Amino acid sequence: MLTLIKNGYIIDPKAKREGIFDILIEGDRIKRIDSNIIPEKSATIIDASGKTIMPGFIDLHVHLREPGYEYKETIKTGSMAAAAGGFTTICPMPNTKPATDSSEVIRWILDRAKQEAVVNVLPIGAITLGQEGLELTNMQELFEAGAVAVSEDGKSVMDTALYAEGMKLAAGNKLPVFAHCEDKSLVKSGVMNAGKKASLLGLAGISNAVEDIIVARDILLAKETGVRLHLCHCSTRDSVKMISLAKEEGIKVTGEVCPHHFALTDEDIPSDDSDYKMNPPLRSADDVEALKEGLRDGIIDVIATDHAPHSEEEKSKSMAEAPFGIVGLETAFSLSVTHLVKTGYLTPVQLVEKLSVNPAKILGIDRGSISEGCVADLVIADFDIEYTIDKNSFYSKGKNTPFHESKVIGQILYTFVAGKVVYQKSRNS
Ligand SMILES: NC(=O)N[C@@H](CC(=O)O)C(=O)O
Numbered sequence: 273m274l275t276l277i278k279n280g281y282i283i284d285p286k287a288k289r290e291g292i293f294d295i296l297i298e299g300d301r302i303k304r305i306d307s308n309i310i311p312e313k314s315a316t317i318i319d320a321s322g323k324t325i326m327p328g329f330i331d332l333h334v335h336l337r338e339p340g341y342e343y344k345e346t347i348k349t350g351s352m353a354a355a356a357g358g359f360t361t362i363c364p365m366p367n368t369k370p371a372t373d374s375s376e377v378i379r380w381i382l383d384r385a386k387q388e389a390v391v392n393v394l395p396i397g398a399i400t401l402g403q404e405g406l407e408l409t410n411m412q413e414l415f416e417a418g419a420v421a422v423s424e425d426g427k428s429v430m431d432t433a434l435y436a437e438g439m440k441l442a443a444g445n446k447l448p449v450f451a452h453c454e455d456k457s458l459v460k461s462g463v464m465n466a467g468k469k470a471s472l473l474g475l476a477g478i479s480n481a482v483e484d485i486i487v488a489r490d491i492l493l494a495k496e497t498g499v500r501l502h503l504c505h506c507s508t509r510d511s512v513k514m515i516s517l518a519k520e521e522g523i524k525v526t527g528e529v530c531p532h533h534f535a536l537t538d539e540d541i542p543s544d545d546s547d548y549k550m551n552p553p554l555r556s557a558d559d560v561e562a563l564k565e566g567l568r569d570g571i572i573d574v575i576a577t578d579h580a581p582h583s584e585e586e587k588s589k590s591m592a593e594a595p596f597g598i599v600g601l602e603t604a605f606s607l608s609v610t611h612l613v614k615t616g617y618l619t620p621v622q623l624v625e626k627l628s629v630n631p632a633k634i635l636g637i638d639r640g641s642i643s644e645g646c647v648a649d650l651v652i653a654d655f656d657i658e659y660t661i662d663k664n665s666f667y668s669k670g671k672n673t674p675f676h677e678s679k680v681i682g683q684i685l686y687t688f689v690a691g692k693v694v695y696q697k698s699r700n701s
């Protein structure tokens with residue numbers, strides 16, 4: 273099986289290739305990259321003139337909800353949403369039911385993904401049993417079963433001594449720790465950023481200190497234990513500052529920002545609407561500016577979605593009652609192009625670094641490039657097309673997004689995983 277993608281503009285920072293080329297795909301691999309390829313055998317031809325070709329995106333932070341919460345999302349539907357968003361590899365967090373805290377659950381997810389997923393699924397194991405914060409998981413067992421990282425996402429490990437022990441075990445097994453930073457004792461009943469807007473809406477606030485205190489703690493623990501620390505969904509100016517300081521000191525820390533945190537501020541929350549409720553919350557304009565500058569300056573390494581689907585019934589409740597989380601896989605690229613590339617914060621090359629090259633590096637996987645001989649995980653996108661986001665067109669079961677009917681720029685046209693088209697934009701979407 274041959275596929276020839278003609279005249280696309282390749283952006284591949286890892287291979288230092290940028291320009292218009294043809295790509296010949298044979299089976300699951302990239303066979304040739306050159307100008308004007310004429311295949312020996314008959315090939316399916318895709319005209320990519322005027323379009324951009326990038327290595328497939330890698331999302332370090334998704335919630336696929338399986339096992340246990342299949343009414344919110346399944347590995348199958350989550351993977352289809354990923355494909356539609358240009359993501360060819362996704363890492364599901366362990367807050368499932370049961371939690372991903374044993375080799376059995378890791379193997380079950382991998383098995384299910386092999387049968388049903390249209391993209392690569394690399395699971396993240398829990399740090400404590402049942403994510404209860406009391407007893408560490410067997411990280412060697414998780415690693416051997418296929419976990420690519422450990423995390424307690426959904427909450428922090430609040431017992432600092434236990435966490436330090438966990439970090440040492442993770443480091444010993446070459447597993448990075450993906451940290452959700454939230455001091456539970458400070459949150460109380462908070463549902464949105466503490467500030468003027470929260471007071472105006474009469475809702476309880478979540479201060480920046482809730483995140484910043486644990487970011488500081490976790491960086492210090494990483495310094496002491498030598499673990500590779502990846503900070504999930506950073507939302508505050510001080511998180512960016514602390515990551516910058518830690519990097520200057522040579523501590524092995526990386527940072528991630530989610531599209532909603534750079535696309536919206538707390539002032540954009542129109543009313544008591546739980547489609548604007550996520551953890552951490554939408555922050556102030558000053559924080560948003562710091563996140564965008566952090567991305568621009570290379571302090572923030574990764575854009576990840578924290579795709580967190582919930583049912584319509586759950587999200588029809590008020591801010592105070594509904595669960596935290598919004599979907600993100602199908603809007604991440606457009607929001608990034610609209611709010612980072614078109615506004616001059618990131619070049620398209622830097623965007624590919626944040627969405628593909630750096631995540632691959634953090635996972636230590638052989639992805640994030642489209643060179644000859646590589647597995648053909650790639651996307652074809654249009655950086656200039658304008659469209660209106662429609663949540664009803666999502667492949668995800670979750671429709672919980674604050675971006676429904678938002679006008680954005682940039683769209684995914686094709687997604688290839690191992691040489692196969694797993695998503696193709698239909699003419700009227
Ligand atoms: N981000 C969220 O608001 N929710 C996530 C949990 C998490 O990422 O902490 C979820 O699992 O729903």
Ligand SMILES: [Zn+2]
Pocket residue numbers: 425426427452453504505551552
């Ligand atoms: Zn989290």
Ligand SMILES: [Zn+2]
Pocket residue numbers: 333334335365425426578580
């Ligand atoms: Zn999460």
